[in-house]
Amino acid sequence: LESKGQSPYNTRLFKTGEQSYTVKVASAESKTEPVQNFAGSKFCVEYGDHGPLMQRIVDNLQKAAEHAASDTQKFMLLEYCKSFSTGSIEAHKEGSRHWIRDVGPAVESYIGFIESYRDPSGLRGEWEGFVSCVNKEVSAKFQVLVDSAPELLQLMPWSSDFEKATFQRPDFTSLEVLAFGSSGVPAGINIPNYDDIRQNEGFKNVSLGNVLQASYGGSASDKPVTFVSDQDQELFKTLKGPAFEVQVGVHELLGHGSGRLYHKNSQETKAFVEKKIASPWAEGKILDGPFYDEGSTWDSAFGKIASPYEECRAECCGIYLCLEKQVLEVFGHSDVVEGQVHDIVYTNWLLMVRAGLTGLEFYTPETGAWRQAHMNARYVILRVLLEAGQGLVKLEVNEANDDVTIQLDRSLIPTVGKTAIGEFLNKLQIFKSLGDVANGSKMFGDYSKVPEEMANLRRIVMARKEPRKLLVQPHMSRNDETKQCSIVEFEESPEGMIASFVSRFPAVDNDLWALYEAEADAMKNQ
Numbered sequence: 001l002e003s004k005g006q007s008p009y010n011t012r013l014f015k016t017g018e019q020s021y022t023v024k025v026a027s028a029e030s031k032t033e034p035v036q037n038f039a040g041s042k043f044c045v046e047y048g049d050h051g052p053l054m055q056r057i058v059d060n061l062q063k064a065a066e067h068a069a070s071d072t073q074k075f076m077l078l079e080y081c082k083s084f085s086t087g088s089i090e091a092h093k094e095g096s097r098h099w100i101r102d103v104g105p106a107v108e109s110y111i112g113f114i115e116s117y118r119d120p121s122g123l124r125g126e127w128e129g130f131v132s133c134v135n136k137e138v139s140a141k142f143q144v145l146v147d148s149a150p151e152l153l154q155l156m157p158w159s160s161d162f163e164k165a166t167f168q169r170p171d172f173t174s175l176e177v178l179a180f181g182s183s184g185v186p187a188g189i190n191i192p193n194y195d196d197i198r199q200n201e202g203f204k205n206v207s208l209g210n211v212l213q214a215s216y217g218g219s220a221s222d223k224p225v226t227f228v229s230d231q232d233q234e235l236f237k238t239l240k241g242p243a244f245e246v247q248v249g250v251h252e253l254l255g256h257g258s259g260r261l262y263h264k265n266s267q268e269t270k271a272f273v274e275k276k277i278a279s280p281w282a283e284g285k286i287l288d289g290p291f292y293d294e295g296s297t298w299d300s301a302f303g304k305i306a307s308p309y310e311e312c313r314a315e316c317c318g319i320y321l322c323l324e325k326q327v328l329e330v331f332g333h334s335d336v337v338e339g340q341v342h343d344i345v346y347t348n349w350l351l352m353v354r355a356g357l358t359g360l361e362f363y364t365p366e367t368g369a370w371r372q373a374h375m376n377a378r379y380v381i382l383r384v385l386l387e388a389g390q391g392l393v394k395l396e397v398n399e400a401n402d403d404v405t406i407q408l409d410r411s412l413i414p415t416v417g418k419t420a421i422g423e424f425l426n427k428l429q430i431f432k433s434l435g436d437v438a439n440g441s442k443m444f445g446d447y448s449k450v451p452e453e454m455a456n457l458r459r460i461v462m463a464r465k466e467p468r469k470l471l472v473q474p475h476m477s478r479n480d481e482t483k484q485c486s487i488v489e490f491e492e493s494p495e496g497m498i499a500s501f502v503s504r505f506p507a508v509d510n511d512l513w514a515l516y517e518a519e520a521d522a523m524k525n526q
Contacts, residue, residue, distance in 0.1 A: 002300060003038065007089035009125040010113040012049060014522060017042075024049035026113065026127075027087030028058050047087045052511035054084050057111075072102045080111060096192040100202045103171045108132050108206065110191060115307075117373045118183065122304040125193075128182035135209050138174035142207065145249055145330045146172045153258055155324060156317070157422035161277055162433045164260045168202035172253055174209045178476055178487070185471050187212050188248040190256035190314075195297045199261060205252040207245070214471055216244040226464050227354055229405050236347060243347040246331050247318040254321060255314025259429050263292045280426060292435035301435050308370065309444050312377035313432065315352065316425040319381070322348050323414055341410045349417065350408050353393055356382025357406065360458035361465055363450055370448060380447040381421070383454075388420035395457060404460050472496045475503045 001008050001023065010026040019041040030048030037043075058081045065081070068074035079095030082088060092112050099110065109132070113125030145152075150167045154160075177185070188207045192198065228236050262269045269291055279285040292301055299306045321327050322345050325336045333344050359375030359382075370376035385393045394407040431440030450458065474489045488503060490496035 002295070004036075005295075006045075008121075008123045009089050009092075009116075010087060011124060016044075020044070022046055025087040026050050026054055026084075028055040028085045029087070050515060052515070056511075058084050061111075069105065069107075070102065072098050073105070076102060083112070093192070093194050093197060096194065096197060097201060100171070100192070100197070100204055104134070104173070106134055108134055108173060108175055110189075114191065114193060115182075116193075116299060117307050120304060122302070122306045123299055126182060128180070130177060130180040130182075132175035132177045132180075132206075132208070135174040135176055138207075138209055139172070141330060141332070142172040142174060142205070142249060142253075145253055145327075146170065146205075148326060148330065149254060149257070152254055152321060152324065152327065155321060156254075156258065156429075157320070157426040158259075158429045158433075159277075161272060161275065162259060162429050164199065164258075168198075168200075168257075170203050170205050170253070170257060172205040172207075172249075174207045176210045177208050177473075179473055180208075180211075185211050187215060187244070188252040190252040193299075195261065195299075198257075203257060205257065207248050207252065211471065212241065212245060212248065215469060216241045225354075226466065227357055227404055227406050227461075228350070229407060232350060232406075232408075235343060236350060239343055239347040240351055242331070242333075243322075243344050243351055246322050246327065246333075246344060247315075247348050247351070249331065250321050250327060251314045251318040255317035256310070258317065259313075260433055261292055261298065262433055262435065263294055263296075264289075265294060280430070281423075287430065287434060290435055290437075296435075298432065301437055302432075302440065303437075305441055305444055307373040308376035308380075308448075309428070309432070309440065311373050312380050312444070313425065313428045315374075315377050315381060316421050316428065319349055319352050320418065320421050320425060323418060341413050345413065346408070346410050349413055350406065352378060353382055353385065353406050353408055356380075356385075357395065357404070357457065358461055360450070360454070360461045363458060365450070365455065365458070368450075376448055380444065383447045384420055384424045385417065388416050390416045392416045392420070397457070397460070401456075402460060402463065404457055470494070470497055472500055475500060 001011065012024045012026075014022045014024065016022050021041060021043050023043060023045045025045065025047045026049045027047045028051055030046075030051055032047070033045040035042050035044050061077050061081050061084070065074050065077040068077060076095045076098035079091050079098060083091035083095060095112075109130060111129035112127070114128050115126050116122050116124060118126050146169055149169070153163055153167060156163070186208065188205070190203055190205050192203060197203070224230075224233055225236055260268075262272055273288055277287045279287050292298075298310070302309060328334075328336055328342055328344060331344075333342060336342055355375070355378040357379075359372070359379040362372040362375040363370055363379070370379075382393070386395070390412060391409050392412045393409075396405045396407055397403070398405070427443060428440070430436070431443070472490050472492055474487050476485060476487045478485045490500045490503075
């Protein structure tokens with residue numbers, strides 16, 4: 001696909017013979033391109049994958065365009081229609097350009113093949129779409145963070161050579177989600193994911209306020225939080241929501257929004273080479289590449305580790321910069337005392353350590369693979385903090401070998417902790433900037449390993465595993481006769497989730513059933 005200048009975001013690959021493959025492209029319109037030979041195999045590219053469903057999306061987006069609040073929104077929706085009709089990712093990129101120009105809308109939405117977390121190759125996007133209302137009061141707080149971003153980026157551990165020359169000021173809003181269609185609902189998003197747009201034109205950050213509240217809001221439960229010490233229980237339950245709000249804000253804006261990429265033969269890269277920048281960790285070595293190939297992206301170069309690696313970089317930015325007084329003040333925590341670690345900082349670091357430990361749920365010992373990018377990222381950070389030593393983080397297993405307690409030394413966070421994360425984060429960024437897949441992959445892969453002592457902790461984590469929290473979404477509908485909209489909320493229970501799906505989807509969907517039948521044999525053979 002890359003050789004013919006086509007993005008894999010909206011594709012699926014089917015093996016149809018010993019050395020023959022069919023690439024299916026999601027689009028309402030159907031067509032088949034001539035068979036092409038590549039690397040000793042035959043490839044056929046077919047458009048029209050999920051055609052009936054894509055046509056429904058196009059029809060409804062065309063209706064939405066008639067009611068757009070501005071020409072920017074209208075052009076955005078029409079470019080999406082073109083993309084979903086023809087399968088053109090370029091059209092979706094053009095729609096995304098209009099989207100980032102649509103600053104401060106009352107209703108925010110985005111749709112398409114977006115995140116590549118679930119693709120084993122880390123290249124194909126999962127379909128998602130959301131509609132939300134902007135929380136203007138909280139958004140004003142995030143805008144202060146945006147205003148401070150150029151100054152805060154100077155506090156990152158890497159030099160200015162690895163940062164964009166000009167920070168692309170994004171629209172950063174807090175959203176109350178009305179509907180989010182995907183396999184999971186994130187707490188924050190930094191999009192679009194197209195490198196060339198993010199680097200040169202800008203992006204948007206959104207924090208999903210009601211998702212944060214549902215997932216991380218303060219708990220009045222008497223049930224202890226697993227793996228948290230008795231002395232930290234009350235503080236953790238009280239502040240995990242506010243602490244995670246700080247983490248998400250920095251993670252999305254200054255994490256995903258930071259750093260630059262160097263491509264071969266570009267003027268920026270030539271200037272970089274001429275400066276003969278010394279490696280921060282290898283004495284006598286000059287950083288001279290290898291750099292990204294022309295036309296390649298972060299995802300295509302780093303492949304399946306791109307997502308967990310990038311999430312790790314952004315998470316490190318969050319715990320690194322939350323130590324800064326001005327960051328805490330943006331989020332309303334003005335009671336910072338010089339020389340003391342604020343409760344929000346301590347809770348945020350404790351959250352990260354616990355997330356790294358519980359992330360072991362998503363590791364598969366049989367294959368040595370991680371099944372979730374964020375959990376892989378947080379586990380890697382835990383390994384870095386354990387490696388720092390000096391008593392910063394201890395995981396104490398009880399005599400019965402059936403429980404583990406996290407001991408985090410608050411006093412060492414701004415010294416030992418910050419140094420360890422800063423040095424690691426610097427390497428993450430430099431390897432990413434230079435397109436150094438070999439060294440970046442090795443470093444990240446080594447920290448991702450689960451040695452014997454961590455495997456024992458995984459056994460305890462799995463034994464104490466709690467049910468995954470489910471988010472029950474409301475259903476908004478419009479009465480065509482009265483032209484009135486109504487929203488129905490459902491009980492916070494498995495029964496409520498089922499009722500939510502029944503309300504939203506028909507009992508029988510003939511188009512969906514036909515798509516299933518057409519591929520049933522192929523799926524059975526997997």
